[in-house]
Amino acid sequence: MSILILAEHDHQSIKPVTLNVVTAARQIDADVHILIAGTDCSAAADEASKIHGITKVLKSDAPELSHRLAENLTPIIVGLADSYSHILAPATTFGKNVMPRVAALLDTQQISDISAIHDADTFDRPFYAGNAIATVKSSDAKKVITVRGTAFDPTKSEGGTSPIEDVASNGDSSLSNFVKQELSKSDRPELTSAKIVVSGGRGVGSGENFALIDALADKLGAAVGASRAAVDAGYVPNDYQVGQTGKVVAPELYIAVGISGAIQHLAGMKDSKYIVAINKDEEAPIFGVADYGLVGDLFDIVPELTEKL
C-alpha cells in the first residue's frame, strides 16, 4: 500500500520540513502521495508535484482549510486513510496538533517524532528529552507517524512531475474558529532548517542585549534561537525556543551564547554537527557537548567575533 504525507505549507509554498518527511516516507515505500489541504493552494500543490519521489498530489482546496484547524483537517485525512498503510506528518506544532486526532479516529497508536526507520513496522523515537532512544514495533494495521525533520535529509524539491488530484473537504466542523495570528517577522532563515544557528540564553541579560546575538547571526546568515530561560525572561518570543519542548535543531554549526546547557536545552540541539559555546562560567554543562568552548564575557567576545568574521 501507499504512503500519505500531510504537507505543511502556507498555501503558496511548501515548508522545507516537508521535504525531510518525504525522505522518511521513501524509506518505507516508493509510492508516496502528498496531501495539500488549504485555501487557494494551487501554488503549493504545483510545488508539491515537482518534489522528487512524490507519485501523486492530493489537493483539498476549501475556505474552511485556510487556518489548518485540526477539526476541519482530520476528517479529510481519515477519509483517505483506507488507501494507505502509513500516514506521515512533520513533528512540528502543526503535525503534533493534527495527527493524534487522526490516529485516535483510526484506532491507531501514533508513533511520535521518529528519528529512524528499521522497517515498515519498526521505528526509533527519542523519549525522556532525547536522553534515551526507544526502538518500537507497531502491531497496528495502519501507522500514523510524526517525523523529526532533522533526523532525515531533505529530498530534492525539483525533478518530479506527479499528477494533482482534487479531494473534497468535509466542510466546516463548526467546533472551532480562527481568531488571529501573531507571527514573528524575520528575514533570517527558519530556525529548524538553518545551516547555522546562534542562540542566546539568560546570560544575555535582556531583550535589548539580544541585538548582539542578532548582529552575529546576520553576519553568518544564521537563524536566531534561545534557551527556555531567555524566553521565560521575556527577552525573545516563544517561537525562538530550542529544547525538549521547543524546537529541535541540528544545524552544521550551533553557537550557544550565555547558555548554561540545561538537559532540556541540550535535547534540542545536541545533534548539531559542530557546537560552539561562549560562557563566562567554565563549569557550565554546555562545554561538555561543545566542540569549541570559549570561556569569557560574551559582551566582549560576541562583538569581537562579529567584527572579525
Add this chain to the structure above:
Amino acid sequence: MKVLVPVKRAVDFNVKIRVKADNSGIELNNVKMSMNPFDEIAIEEATKLKEAGTVTEIIAVTIGPDKAQETLRTAMAIGADRGILVETDAPTDIGGVEPLAVAKTLKALVEKEKPDFVIMGKQSIDDDSNQTGQMLAALLNWPQGTFASKVELNDGKATVTREIDGGLETIEINLPAVITTDLRLNEPRYASLPNIMKAKKKPLDVMKPEDLNIDYTPRLSVVKVTEPPKRVGGGKVADVDELIDKLRNEAKVI
C-alpha cells in the same frame, strides 16, 4: 463549570535518567517521581479559574500504580476538589499504558463525570508523545486548544492562545473542549502546608481499567531502549582568533 484535569506521575524533571542494563526500558527504581510539570500548569490554571469563580469543581484523574495517589494528593493540595485513580501496574512511560489507551480511559470518565472542559499537559516529560489531549478530543468529537499560553472562558466558548512554530495563534473553540497547556500559561504555586494537610482529607476514588472496560495491551512493543550516541565535547579555544580559525579550517562550516 466542572473541569476534569488528568495528571501523570512521571520521573522528576531534575533526575538524570539511566537506561536499564538489559535495554528493556528506563531504570525507575528508587528514582524521584513527581507530577508531570505540564500537568501542574493545568491544575494551576483550573485552580485560578476556580478562584475567579468560573469553575466550581476540579476533578483530578490519574492512571498508574497505587503510589500515583501521591500525585492526586499534590493536585488536591494545589486546588483539585477530589481525585480518581485508575490503578494499574503497567508501565506508563513505554511498553504499557499508551496515549490512545489513556484517551479511551479519560473518555469513559468524561462520560461519567460530564465536565464542561478538560485541561491537561500537552505532553509528559517521560514518553514525550504529545498525543493524549488531541486523541481525547477526537474520541469525544470535541474541539481542541493545544499548546495553550492563554485561556479565556466566556459564553460557552474558550478563547485559546496557542504557541505555534511561527509565533502565537488565537482560536475560539466551543465548549465542551480539551485544552492542553504549554509552559508559559502560568507559574504553578507551591502548595501550602495547610493545603497539603487538607488535601489528605479530600475524596479519592480508586478504580481498575476493567471497571471502565479499557484494554491496556500495548500496540507498540519495545524492541530495545538505548542511550543516544555520546557527544564528545569539552574542546576549548583560547580566544576569538583561534575560534574563527577552527571554524574556517578545521570544521569548515563558515
